[in-house]
Amino acid sequence: MTKLTQSLAGRSFASILVDESPDALIALSPEGTVLFWNSGAEGVFGYTAEEAVGRSIEDLTVPSDMREQARQMRAAVLVEGSLLFETTRRRKDGSFIDVAVSKRLVRDEAGQPLFIAVNKKDVTAIRESHKRALAASATRFQMLVEHSADGIVLTTVTGTLLYVSPAAARMFGRDAADLLGTSLRGYLHPDEVSSALERKRRLLEEPGRRHVSVYRLVQPDGTARSIEVVLTNLIDNPAIGAIVNNIRDVTERTLAEEALVVANQRFTALFESGIIGILVGDESGVVHEANDTFLALLGYTREDFAAGLVNWRNTTPPEWASWNAEATAELERYGRAKPREKEYFRKDRTRVPVLVGLAQMNAGQRISFSIDLTDRRRAADAIADLEKQFRQAQKMEAVGRLAGGVAHDFNNVLSVILSYGEMLLEDLEPIDPLRTHIEEIHKAGMRAADLTRQLLLFSRQQVLEPRVVDLNDVLASMDRMLQRILGADVDLVSLPTPALGRVRVDPTSVEQVIMNLVVNARDAMPTGGKLTMETANVVLDEAYAQSHLGVCAGRYVMLAVTDTGSGIEKETLGRIFEPFFTTKGSGKGTGLGLSTVFGVVQQSGGSIWVYSEVGKGTTFKIYLPRVDAVVDVVRSAEPPTTLRGSETILLVEDDDPVRVVACGILRRSGYHVIDARNAGEALLHSEEFRGTIHLLLSDVVMPQMSGPALAKRLASMRPEMKVLCMSGYTDDSIVRHGVLDAHIAFIQKPLTPETLTKRVRELLDG
Helix, strand or coil, X not given: CCHHHHHHHCCCHHHHHHXXXXXXXXXXXXXXXXXXXXXHHHHHHCCCHHHHCCCEHHHHHCCHHHHHHHHHHHHHHHHHCEEEEEEEEECCCCCEEEEEEXXXXXXXXXXXXXXXXXXXXXXXXXXXXXXXXXXXHHHHHHHHHHCCCCEEEEECCCCEEEEECHHHHHHHCCCHHHHCCCEHHHHECHHHHHHHHHHHHHHHCCCXXXXXXXXXXXXXXXXXXXXXXXXXXXXXXXXXCEEEXXXXXXXXXXXXXHHHHHHHHHHHHHHHCCCCEEEEEECCCEEEEECHHHHHHHCCCHHHHHCCCCECCCXXXXXXXXXXXXXXXXXXXXXXXXXXXXXXXXXXXXXXXXXXXXXXXXXXXXXEEEEECXXXXXXXXXXXXXXXHHHXXXXXXXXXXHHHHHHHHHHHHHHHHHHHHHHHHHHCCCCCCHHHHHHHHHHHHHHHHHHHHHHHHHCCCCCCCCEEECHHHHHHHHHHHHHHHHCCCEEEEEECCCCCCEEEECHHXXXXXXXXXXXXXXXXXXXXXXXXXXXXXXXXXXXXXXXXXXXXXXXXXXXXXXXCCXXXXXXXHCCCCXXXXXXXXXXXXCCCHHHHHHHHHHXXXXXXXXXXXXXXXXXXXXXXXEXXXXXXXXXXXXXXXXXXXXXXXXXXXXXXXXXXXXXXXXXXXXXXXXEECCHHHHHHHHHHCCCCCCEEEEECCCCCCCHHHHHHHHHCCCXXXXXXXXXXXXXXXXXXXXXXXXXXEEEECCCCHHHHHHXXXXXXXX
């Protein structure tokens, strides 16, 4: 027996108080063995001290399913020193009683631990009182929970719903009864499940701690509502034994926050975009923020902005002050100002055109949006230039058609005048007094023929005989002649590019182009100057082609003719290629020089552009398509030994005077001529004539059937017959982009006895 047992066994006043106490006073060893048992314990549990001392307290009073709990309580007392709790105990007669236990740790004289357990008597009445108080409190709590806008949900460790308040059920969109026993995870948005599990794991590791999170609950219709959840781990709390979820519907707040985030993102994206320059400033002109686009627009760096060099007012030229005043008044009245065009000063004080819109942000702060109009104005200028080029091209095309038609009719008239004139000269004696008059008529006709030829060149209806040439060779062959035209006071500089590409052109026409440009340059330098002729291989890209009407991208050979003369006024530049337009005085030019240049270049598949500044000079640039071919070698043809013949010629011409004069020329030269006014008569004559028809001489453009079509019809009947077509202008049936059809010989009107008989003889002898 220990000293504590001996002292408790004594009959001191203290021992009498302990022994006679109505509460059960029990002393236990750390293993749970009963060391002391007072009369109060005998009254509570029914065991006498002799029956209890020395036995295990678990065997005496603890129900079998609560023994592990009792052992844990003793272990807790060893750590905490004392413990107060309510529990259920078993009496000797097997009945159960609810008791309140106060257990404390003490030590004997040897320092060995002992437990003193005080078990109050039956606490059922106390509990009933407590239950009534708790019931009243629970009723009040339930009223608060059921009428609260916030919801309360109790879940197990695994997430099973143990309790769902009415407000919480409304947030779930379901009845509370249907929710109980189901898993909370099943109502979370799939994207929220993993984060919810991670938060619950951390919550379980920290009992009593609270965690705040926002989740999305999926509604029965598939939509989602946002809830803010305050999680509290009360699993170890005997009164709760669950995870408490205080939830609040924050859908509207979340939507507002998301809208704010989106708005901020949009503003940030707009602010940082590379399209619009944005700055935020106040009424005094101080700029508080500017994006990189605005700084780049004005040529400032971020360091310049930090140094305060960017100011709303110093970026605007003074003449735009009224613009600022008007925009400010509109801003103050409506909170925004409609976009207006103006100019900004760049850092280097150059100007940039912009489109500016203003808006009031808040008191004293304004935001401006600026768009650089440089490219837009450049594009507008390019479009205007293209429209101008198009209108000019239309005008030139119309004038060309008119000129071609006039030249065609003139060539028919001139054929008659020149032919009869030459035949009269052949018949007149050298001393005949009429000979001089006829010669003057013939000279005038030749001048008129030259004018019509130039008109045909302008209208791209002149027959060309193209071949592959090197422009460097053409310029070299003309050098001496050009020096004579320019005179000693003009310095002629030639800059040929080595390995120059080849072009397919009519050499005679190209020489005329060069001659006309040189003559014009000489007239522009009456007191002398410098003329530069340059060749180069160039590639015209798509950008150039798009800004120059009628130009195709590709490889070209350039011929540039530049003078240091008086230049051409802007108003005149648009008309210099028009036929008969001239700035020279009366009698000093026909006005067909540059129009001839234009026509030859166009008919050769090229383009010509002119650049001029008054007082500085003019540059003509001609671009001709490059060809990958060797230079054609020209072999001079042997002239016919005679212009006379006896062959049969079928002549078809719808113009009566031309047909009559052509018949006269050929018959005077010994030919047998069968004449017809149209293709129908020609076909009839061919069928009726039994002899050989050696040559078909036909006009190109006729009613009912063209000359080439007639030749094709007759070819099957008279395959040995040769064909010679004639016309006052070329037609697509004869000429394909300036190149004669290889199967049809051609003679250009106006006709003369010499040109006609020579061409006929060449063809018959060929």
